[in-house]
Amino acid sequence: MKRSATSMSQYHDVVKAPMTLTLTIDGKEIAAEPGSTLLEVAQANGIEIPTICFHEATTANALCRICVVEVEGMRLLQPACIVQATKDMKVQTRTERVDRARRTILEMLSSTMDLSDAPEILAMMDEYGANRERFPDAERREIPLKDDNPMYIRDYSKCLLCWRCVQVCAEDAQYTYAINFEGRGYETQIGTFFDRSIPETTCVLCGQCVGVCPTGALKPKREFLLEQGMSPQEISVLNTGRKRRKERPD
């Protein structure tokens, strides 16, 4: 059947019109596009939800659970970084239960790994009143630092297994697949195939893994050496075998 010009344009208007739904977050009625996550909707409306494993450049995987929120009618707390907003959903982002869950996650992290290079997580610990000594008998992840390439060091005692580095090394950015999870359970860590050194892998030293690491487990070699007390001159000699030329005055 042939459509009239008017009915065709009405048809296109319907197809193109952005569909919205409404939900309530912390008592505030909010319009959202279907398919948006609770985290996206909250962020777009100035409601803060903490994140650790989530990074806007990587596929959300809901590994850390720091972003959990309470959703009316749902028994379990829901990770806001992957759960989509639905019509008439009622969400609470700072109930006592939510805060307790976040606090416990932070306390478990701090009792098992070195967070000294993770200022954002340390700030969260203060905000949620996390007790750093809550699990004194927890076994700490103490893994020797890996310094096997000219670009970055790997200090997996500071790794919380957020998976961001693996994701940017794979389909989220570089398609290089130099690193992945290895081991099971408590022994899980990030590694290379057969524990090869970085130069023996497919790594192209793009540095994207370093850029997304939230804890300083991956760090530029230069930054690491400066922290160790080496001067820029000494680092230059180490890298090139040559001294840096003196800066010329303008």
Ligand code: SF4
């Ligand atoms: S090395 Fe960094 S980015 Fe990779 S999993 Fe560990 S904490 Fe996450």
Ligand code: FES
């Ligand atoms: S930020 Fe959502 S689970 Fe980690």
